[in-house]
Amino acid sequence: MxxxxxxxxxxxxxxxxxxxxxxxxxxxxxxxxxxxxxxxxxxxxxxxxxxxxxxxxxxxxxxxEAQEYQYHEPMAHVPLLAHKNPKKALVIGGGDGALAQEILRHPSIESLDFVELDEGVINFCKKHLPDLGGDAFNDERVKLHIQDGRAFVENAEKEGKTYDAIFMDMTDPEGPCIALYTKEFFEIVSNLLKDDEAFFIMHAESPDLRLKTFQRIMHTLKAVFPSVQEMVSHVRMYGGMWTWAIASKGFNPKKFDAKKIPAVIEKRGLKNLKIISSETWESFFRLWPVYKAVLDEEGEIATDANPGYAME
CATH class of the missing domain: 2.30.140.10 (Spermidine synthase, tetramerisation domain)
Incomplete structure (x- = not known):
């Protein structure tokens, strides 16, 4: 309701x-x-x-407007700050443009493929929320694709495209977008990663609010990627505790030296970050033991034939 x-x-x-x-x-x-x-x-x-x-x-x-940074800042900057030289990015979903705008703050980004199913969301945000992300679509590095995210990655795989950084900012795993939360989809995404330092990040729901959904997403990712690192923070506009999953063939920002964060932030000209600092860096990787234990339990994997997400 x-x-x-x-x-x-x-x-x-x-x-x-x-x-x-x-x-x-x-x-x-x-x-x-x-x-x-x-x-x-x-x-x-x-x-x-x-x-x-x-x-x-x-x-x-x-x-x-008041809280979007709590979600977009960690999702964009935690993995990008830990990457040595991200150049090619892919964003699936996130039609408001706020995530893309944060990614584009990194001067090394040379191109960004932006895939959004609903052009209406983009038009609304260009009109009503230009400062938060609507202006990202005017950046010459951005190539906009109005199409289904699953279809885009399938075609990209056939064309042999690869990326340094892939972001998925989708709505919850239900309805049309559920096909982007399955093992088969993640396998295609894995093939789009340029090398062992490339990464795929997506939101993984709230273990506090939707524990089974969180567990299913994480188990499905771990069935595909050699490295899956959970990341946690507070996002008030989504109800409280929130998580992301950073999946790769070897990349893990948890291992990045927090003492280097100020220098990287300064070098890339990332002014006015509200959450990320050398002091807060390790906190993003401190999931409570009660939820960490759930990841050690056996769990079901979402497939095209049986996505199985119950949003609980």
Whole structure:
């Protein structure tokens, strides 16, 4: 149940959404700025009382102006800072452009293939959220592909394309995008990695809110990639604890010397980072033991024939 509800008076509108089977969060909405229904989903851009503008897809919060950095900064910069010289990047999903904008801050990036199924999301964000990511599409390094992410990587594999860095910023594993959370899809992605230092990063849900989904994603990745490193932080707009998975043939930012972070940040001109520093670096790799133990248990693997994600 994810919808706008009115409480207490006609003048107060609240958005509520479940983040787990029995709980969720809410925020006050001052007004809807624009709503539309595309071929794929319903899009809303609203002005909130506390968090600035918010982007919702099918009633699910994708980002807020006040909190988006909590998700996009670690996802982009933790693996890129640990990579010696990332040049070619691929972004699957993330039509708001915020993740791409962070990636493009690294001067070594020469090209970025951007794959988004729903052009309506891009157009909404260009209009309403240009500072957060809408302007990324104007960067000459970006090549935009309006198509299904699975189809793109299948074609890229046939064409022999490879990348230093692959980012997947998809909605939750349900509906049309579930085909991008299976062993078969990850096998194709693995073949697109340029070398042992190349990486694939994706969000891995919240072990605190959706433990079984987190476990299934991680087990499926480990069935394909020799190295899978979980990364954890706090993302308020998604309900609290959140994780990402960094998969590769050998690359692991956990092994990167935290003392080198300030020098790399300065060399690449990455000003005003809000989360990442030499002091916080190791915290991204400190998953609580109670959730770490789940990764040591036997678990099912998602396949094309049986994705099996229950969002719990």
């Amino acid at each position: 994810r919808k706008f509800i009115r409480l207490f008076s006609k003048k107060r509108t609240m958005h509520f959404e479940h983040t787990s089977s029995g709980g969720g969060w809410f925020f006050d909405v001052e007004k809807k700025l624009q709503s539309a229904k595309t071929q794929w989903q319903k899009i809303d851009v609203v002005k909130t009382k506390e968090f600035g503008k918010a982007l919702l897809l099918d009633g699910i919060t994708q980002l807020t």
